[in-house]
Amino acid sequence: MKLTTLEVISNRQLNPRTYELILSGDIPPVKSGQFADLAVKGWFLKRPFSIADCEGGRITVLYKAIGGGTREMAGWKKGDTTDALVCIGEGFDTSACLKPLLVGGGIGAAPLYLLAKEFNAMGITPDILLAFRDKEEAYYIDEFKALGNVYLSTDNGSLGYKGNALEALKYYNLEFDRYYACGPLPMLKAFAEYSRQGQLSLEARMGCGFGACMGCSIKTKGGPKRVCKEGPVFRADEVIF
Amino acid sequence: MDLRVNLLGYTLDNPVIPASGTFGFGYEFAEFYDINCLGSISLKGTTLEPRYGNPLPRIAECPSGLLNSIGLQNPGAQKVVAEELAKLGRVYGKKVIANVGGSAIDDYVQTASEFNNADSVFAIELNISCPNVKHGGMAFGTDPKVAAELVREVKKASTKPVMVKLSPNVTDITELAKAVEGAGADAVSLINTLVGMRIDLRTAKPILSAVSGGYSGPGVFPVALRMVYQVKKAVGIPVVGMGGIMTAYDVIEMMYAGAAAVMVGTANLVNPYACRDIIASLPRVMEELNISSLKEIIGRAHNG
Known part of the structure; x- marks a missing residue:
């Protein structure tokens, strides 16, 4: 996990509400399922988005413009910058899975x-x-x-x-x-x-995005776990809905 | 240039203390920076029994801050003493403040007592102001008589100095400050969060599962500053100031109002390096304002 500044490479509309945002910067290796927390000017909290792709120092974020913050993001242009926490959380476990x-x-x-x-x-x-x-x-x-x-x-x-x-x-x-x-x-x-x-x-409304505020704790069979820290990926047999 | 301040018999290298509930048990932040730069740490609010807290959502964004309704999630006093303090001790060499919550006087007394033999704890911060627990919490912080009784009982049982964290959700915060001072409190800290709510425009339902929550962030700074100023005037015990501090300038302003030390809360959630950055810029800001010693500026706004 790392706090960094990312630059917008492209921000493409895929359908009426969905956008593909490509950001570049000093990005450590990403495991699938990890997320990035992006700052949006005029909004107090960063917004968590799962990382859809990572290649050559760039990450792709796919987002839906539905609230004020994401609608603001829809207006981002090439060259705009955002403060971000990247590579947060525990990703998917691909071990011992053939099908x-x-x-x-x-x-x-x-x-x-x-x-x-x-x-x-x-x-x-x-x-x-x-x-x-x-x-x-x-x-x-x-x-x-x-x-x-x-x-x-x-x-x-x-x-x-x-x-x-x-x-x-x-x-x-x-x-x-x-x-x-x-x-x-x-x-x-x-x-x-x-x-x-x-x-x-899982997703959750988060405060910090890195395990400090307990804003996103869910109940699991192993006790409370934070979507941002122990998650966002959980075993299906551990989550208490 | 002297950044040191004294608090409850302990010398802090600087007055910046991460506020309870925004810094976990500290060690999470050691992933980001060497937390030994911190004056001290106020630990996550601890209750006698483990608590999960409120259902999600627990967070709602606001202009200049956020609402939270965590509900004192914590692993319980015994586990905090046995495990969390040990984990923190591996990355932090200074003494810390244990924040104690409860829903009955007995809970507070027993929880505070759990820390009696914890050498790394130099003070207890009694949370009588949490707006997010159904029984107790803020209830103890809105009635001066109840608050005083609680403080008396905890003082009897605790071997540590007791600081009382006050709620701003009262008509006159100085009444509470005077009541706990009279009951033997060694210091007060303020302010806890202001009760607020948000409603989802699409569903017309409250965003927080608990309906309302505590508002914190830079939006509350002027309210906090005013209350610290008033309380400093009303009591003789040290006042620890908090509420929306984001910069070293805010630290100085809060100390001018009367704070012997400050707590930084919500800033940690938007920038994990906030406390480190504030501490690092204090010398420059002191130089700019012709301040050579932070001890000397406590309550300066009250002079003539």
Whole structure:
């Protein structure tokens, strides 16, 4: 983890609300599932975003412009700078997994991109299930297709199977020895109930982002754990929803 | 140039102390810098039994600060003494302040007593002002009679000097300060957070699960400064000032108002290096303001 200043290389709109932000700077090696905390001028707290990609001193952040801070970020231009904490938290555990299933709900697919790349580097082509509200919310489909076998679902059926992520998993008859899920809490809860053989990436409103304020502590079978410090990735069998 | 100050019989190398609840048990920050530069550390609020605290969300952003409703999450007094102090001792060589919370007088007394044999603790900070616990917490800090009784009982049981952390959520904070001084408190620290709330515009529901929480950050600095000034005038015991301190200039201003030392809280959450940076810039700011010794400026705003 490191406090640093990052420079905007590009900030591209992918769909009506989703943006791809590429930042460069002094960035230590990133493990998939780790996140960055970005400062936005005029806002008191930094904002946590999972790191979608990391290559050659650059990180990619995929974000949805829904609040005041992220709408401000949507206006960032090449050359703008932001103070950031990078490489925060414990990432995904890819060890001893030969048949991974990556499950992304909405903007939650972001950290799975770097995870898929890590599996590729291990010689594994992962199954990737991407669930969106509708076709307009979808992004990075071709990028994911370059890394694995992509299965799609939307709540209204405008893209792929009509249904939620868990229904789609059953419909596509996807098998796995471990799944890696990131998305809305109800989706993560449903997956944790469906199978304990998984890892969940959680999000939370955070104060500091580095373990000091206890603002993001969740209950686990091993006691309280901080999403920013012991997480954001947790074992599906340890989280108490 | 002399940055040292005295607090409750202990000499601090400088007056900057990370405030309770914003610095964990200290060792997390040793990942960022050598925390031995700190004057002291006020540890995360500790209760007799372990507490998880309030459900999430516990944080809501505000202009110039944030609301928190953590709810005194901590591993319980015994574990703090046996494990957390030991972990901190590996990265910090100076003495610290144990912050004690509770929901009944007995809790406070027993928790404070747990630290009697902890050599690294030079003072107890009694948290009678936490707005985020249902029973106790702030309740002890809003009624002068109850606060005084609590302080008397803790003083009987504790072998350490007792500092009382006061709530700003009262009509007249000097009433509370005078009451705890009369009951034997060795110092007061102020202010704790101001009770506030935010509502999510999309759901029309309070953002915090606890509905309201404590507001802190640079937005509260002028309120804190005014209260430190008033309390300094009202009592003879040392006053430790806190509330929205972000810079070395704020430290000087708070000491002018009457603070014998200061606590820096929310600044740590937005910049993990905040305390180190403030301490590093103090000599330059002292030079700029023609200050040679920080001890000499305590309460200067009260002179003529």
